[in-house]
Amino acid sequence: MQQVSDASRSPGYDPAPTNSRALIVDSIRSAGTVSRVELTQITGLTAPSVTTLVRRLIDDGLVDEAGRGSSTGGKPRTMLRIRAAARYVVGVHLSADSLTYVLVDYAGAVVARWRRAGPGDDSDPEQVVERIAAETTELIERSGVDPSLVLGLGFVCPGPLIRNRGVTSAPPSMTHWVGFPIHRRLEERLGLPALLENDATAAAAGTRLTTSHDVSVMAALFMSEGIGSGLRLNGNVYQGAHGNAGEVGHICVQIGGPQCWCGSTGCLEAIAGPATVVAKARAAGLDLGSPRRTGVAAFAAIARLALTGDSRAEAILRDSASWLALGAQTITNMYDVQLLVLTGPAFAVAGTIYLPIIQERILSSAFGRAVNTEVVLDERGHDAAAIGAALMMLRSDLAISA
């Protein structure tokens, strides 16, 4: 049980691994395949240190040699890569209308994925724990992965939470979750360490960096049922004092604006979040399929309409995007990032509408111009949070012990 709490501790920002072993593993993982010489450059360690650390990792079965590079006039480089089958982690993303599972291997690749209907609005937390535990077990079983190689589970849910204590406040659909220590219950039920994280923060951890240049400071703008953001610094997420950093959905963007479920008024989420977009679309008489369709499913229906030429749907989304752009600008102003990634289920379905509007505002703002902040769309938006939670587990100390 000692180990269990270890993974989810870490008050505030977790500095870059002082642990060279973790540093090497991270470097190999994010590079794909690298040679030892390259590792000396990436990590700043000396060649002998790299040799020693890599040897131990190979002995422990965490890293493999993977053929040779071509010679550049001398001995060719021996390439290294993560032994993908060494360990696995599970990532789970819960929201009212969907429940996403991913199984991620030690190299960080998704080897299994499962999306199911969410527990709905009035679910009993204890029953949901049961269900998640059962489905997690089933996921592992069906994937054919040896369960003893599964290190732990990263669990993600929307909204503010207090690390190690559970959800502290929640959107209307999940109020009965407040104060329920779901990750602890999952730990007990599954016998695996579990980590609890905010959806947006996890998404920041899960975003693959596909930019050419080196990005050490990036943020994710996450939209699912709500709106949030996460900040990633050199691969570590910034969580704030209580694990609630990045609550961009509840900054006030309009004095005297509409009431938000959070108790405040004029929140970005209340004005331009998916729930509001859906309400506006319904009010405008758009056909979103079944009237029982809610949350991201309903939002996706609007996006489909907009993308197939419905100008009313498009106008509603473009209006939402102009507000989201404000949030994005706040993120870049406050965090000063090199890269902002739009991610989460809502951007997965409507990102192409939001992206140019957000980009334009960022690039035309004074600081955007001065420093050239890039804004991109995550191609794995749907699963970003679940993947991120899994990756956070994969980067915990647990994951590098022999």
Added chain:
Amino acid sequence: MQQVSDASRSPGYDPAPTNSRALIVDSIRSAGTVSRVELTQITGLTAPSVTTLVRRLIDDGLVDEAGRGSSTGGKPRTMLRIRAAARYVVGVHLSADSLTYVLVDYAGAVVARWRRAGPGDDSDPEQVVERIAAETTELIERSGVDPSLVLGLGFVCPGPLIRNRGVTSAPPSMTHWVGFPIHRRLEERLGLPALLENDATAAAAGTRLTTSHDVSVMAALFMSEGIGSGLRLNGNVYQGAHGNAGEVGHICVQIGGPQCWCGSTGCLEAIAGPATVVAKARAAGLDLGSPRRTGVAAFAAIARLALTGDSRAEAILRDSASWLALGAQTITNMYDVQLLVLTGPAFAVAGTIYLPIIQERILSSAFGRAVNTEVVLDERGHDAAAIGAALMMLRSDLAISA
């Protein structure tokens, strides 16, 4: 010259000192006087390590023993404290209408302070360098401190900058500073390492923590001629990818709001910053003394009027405060801090009007309620930026070498 750049390097967030020597010095400095046993608790190092490190620090003249604590049944603790006279650093805060110098000793105390009129709007940067160099030299001379003990200089100016390159964009009064590498010029002129920092970020570093409980994540909301903020994590400031984190003055708080000098519209600073407050007060016919009085001096005149019962002045400031409260809420939402300190010259003169309004909004916001974020006024607001710059220099690697 190697050393010189060392102090101002540090891409993005600088993790807690891995350097135990620096850790010990920091711990003693922030505790005032401590025993070795207490240091083992604070730092997590073992008793033998503390013994050794402290012995070296005493040998190097950086730390002194300072009598004994009272016994609690055994050997009384030998108290340690920083040898204040071991080293000194200078902090300089430049704005259009004032130039503040502080000389800070190795214990972090201000031993000399000098506030002078600013260079005004149309000053030649080279001449300002000359003037600052001369006045810095004079400050040191008059203080009686041995110049060879002065480690370096922390330089602070308003607005966005790119670390190591100078100011990148600037308020109207300082546009001619754009691109001028003032800290490099000061280094050359004074023969001392210099560090360039944004005023708000430095203020976060300069704020003394007077709260009872342990604060590891705090932010400063800084108001001088402009509005900015800084984030401090475990004693290290977060600077962002380009040194521009915390630009809360240029988040948009009103769609279609007034034009800001930064090129954007609806910026917090344009709506509620000191310049706007002064303009409104003049428009309302308030007597601010000489019509040539500008910047913080004019703002201070309004604050005096408000505090002596002028209801028009008070209304103008209260309106500004309600907008600043939005900015404060954004800070707490994005950074999730335990403590928010209002600081800078403008809060130094009008803080008592702003504080309750800001406090109320933070405490009534959902996340404020859930996690109890404290909001306080800095009693050293006038000098916070200069002091902070000095303290940042004091925490650089330079400052702990024998």
Added chain:
DNA sequence: GCCACTATATTCACAGACCTAACAAACTCA
């Protein structure tokens, strides 16, 4: 005033991380 007791601080021997310097291995090219 002496003795046990306790809390504080130090010494000593050792483990581990990481470095420099020297060396071995594996390729290219003349």
Added chain:
DNA sequence: TGAGTTTGTTAGGTCTGTGAATATAGTGGC
């Protein structure tokens, strides 16, 4: 085939920090 080049390893040393044992300087009982 061998010189040159690049990659990786071995050997030895330094430095940091640890645990175990010990020294130091008080308190309080008798």
